Amino acid sequence: MASSCQPTARALRSRALGRPSRGRCGRSISRPVTRGSRSPRRSRSQRPSSSSLSSSGFRVPMATYPVSCTARATCADQRLRSSIRTADQGQSRPAFGSHLTHLAALIHRGIALVVPNIHGSTGYGRKWQASIHKDWGGIDLRDLRAVTDWMTKQKDFDRSRLAVYGGAYGGFATLLCVTQIPDVWRCAVDVFGVANLVTMIENAQPNWRRFLARWIGDIDKDREKLVERSPITHIDNVRCPMLILQGENDPRVPKEESDQVVERLRSLGRRVDYVVYPDEGHGFTKRANAEDAYGRIVDFLTKELAV
Numbered sequence: 289m290a291s292s293c294q295p296t297a298r299a300l301r302s303r304a305l306g307r308p309s310r311g312r313c314g315r316s317i318s319r320p321v322t323r324g325s326r327s328p329r330r331s332r333s334q335r336p337s338s339s340s341l342s343s344s345g346f347r348v349p350m351a352t353y354p355v356s357c358t359a360r361a362t363c364a365d366q367r368l369r370s371s372i373r374t375a376d377q378g379q380s381r382p383a384f385g386s387h388l389t390h391l392a393a394l395i396h397r398g399i400a401l402v403v404p405n406i407h408g409s410t411g412y413g414r415k416w417q418a419s420i421h422k423d424w425g426g427i428d429l430r431d432l433r434a435v436t437d438w439m440t441k442q443k444d445f446d447r448s449r450l451a452v453y454g455g456a457y458g459g460f461a462t463l464l465c466v467t468q469i470p471d472v473w474r475c476a477v478d479v480f481g482v483a484n485l486v487t488m489i490e491n492a493q494p495n496w497r498r499f500l501a502r503w504i505g506d507i508d509k510d511r512e513k514l515v516e517r518s519p520i521t522h523i524d525n526v527r528c529p530m531l532i533l534q535g536e537n538d539p540r541v542p543k544e545e546s547d548q549v550v551e552r553l554r555s556l557g558r559r560v561d562y563v564v565y566p567d568e569g570h571g572f573t574k575r576a577n578a579e580d581a582y583g584r585i586v587d588f589l590t591k592e593l594a595v
Contacts, residue, residue: 348431349412350404351380379411380404390582397590399451402439406431406461422505424485425517429464436469448474449593453585455479456541456570463519463549470525475592477531477585480538480570483523483545485514491542523552529559531588533581535568561588 380403384392391401405411407427408420419427440447452473454462459481466476482488489500489507501507505514515521530553534546543564553560563584565577572578 348404348406348434350402350435352400352402379409386578390586393582393586394589397586399589399593400445402435404431404435406435408457421503422510424460424482424504425464425519428461429468432461432465433469436465436472440472451475451477451589451593453477453479453589454481456481459541460519466528466530467519467522467525470527473528475528475530475589477533477588478546478549479533479581479585480535480541480546481532481549482541483518483549484520485518486511487544487548488541489514491544493539496540520548520552523549524556526553526556526558529561529592531561531584532563533584534562534564535570535572536564536566537568538570540570 395401407416410417436450439445439450450472452462452465453476454460456479459478460483461481462476462478463481463483466473485504486507489497489504492500507514530549532546532550534543536543546562546564550560550562561584563581565572565581567574568577572581
């Protein structure tokens with residue numbers, strides 16, 4: 289049975305004001321685009337590109353953020369500095385928000401970004417997301433190796449100037465990279481990352497322990513595997529300078545996780561910059577702290593990835 293979809297009064301008002309809206313049937317209703325009214329578009333070479341690569345028989349989705357012509361000109365040669373960014377387990381998608389502006393700053397400074405959605409990420413079905421349960425440092429590490437191998441083979445990337453950066457679970461992924469694939473990275477940034485799977489579970493708040501037992505592993509039954517999969521066990525392998533940021537009152541990833549890494553690296557004579565924010569928890573909720581943290585990340589990566 290055919291039916292017509294008429295715009296609501298609100299839709300008509302929005303159309304008159306030039307705003308897109310929806311009619312009763314949920315279809316998008318917008319004013320016609322007239323000549324000269326289009327918003328500026330980036331060239332195809334400046335848009336994020338989506339791709340995937342093979343890892344353990346799977347295709348790992350990822351986005352690559354290229355560098356604009358202006359930023360490319362700031363590089364000493366035509367091979368770009370590049371950074372792999374590992375986020376938490378939420379799906380990473382092309383977006384622009386206040387917490388992502390520092391990524392645009394990195395691109396402007398001539399650093400291309402590769403953002404993979406490795407196993408454990410949301411947005412690709414329950415099986416993909418749950419595949420990491422009780423397998424931290426397993427299937428995710430295989431994906432990270434595949435992404436790293438792909439980066440080293442790109443002609444546009446400078447193989448000698450690669451970095452890795454992530455926070456929370458992404459911090460764990462960063463620590464995996466620098467301990468299990470240590471010879472690749474020029475530098476790394478770890479933002480409140482999990483370093484020791486055993487102490488992560490032992491020091492968790494009571495309401496989180498049951499969840500972590502299902503997500504990371506049972507500390508009594510899986511202790512041996514948890515120790516082997518923990519980056520802190522292999523921290524002696526780290527070769528690159530690191531920047532580590534941590535909230536003093538983090539209820540999710542206790543400060544002790546970062547303390548362990550810093551203490552071990554400094555005892556080994558490795559170069560590590562450690563900044564603790566006394567009035568922060570898990571993330572940067574205060575503007576001054578966010579500006580300081582993201583500014584440090586941009587400056588650190590820019591400096592360390594310089595020729």
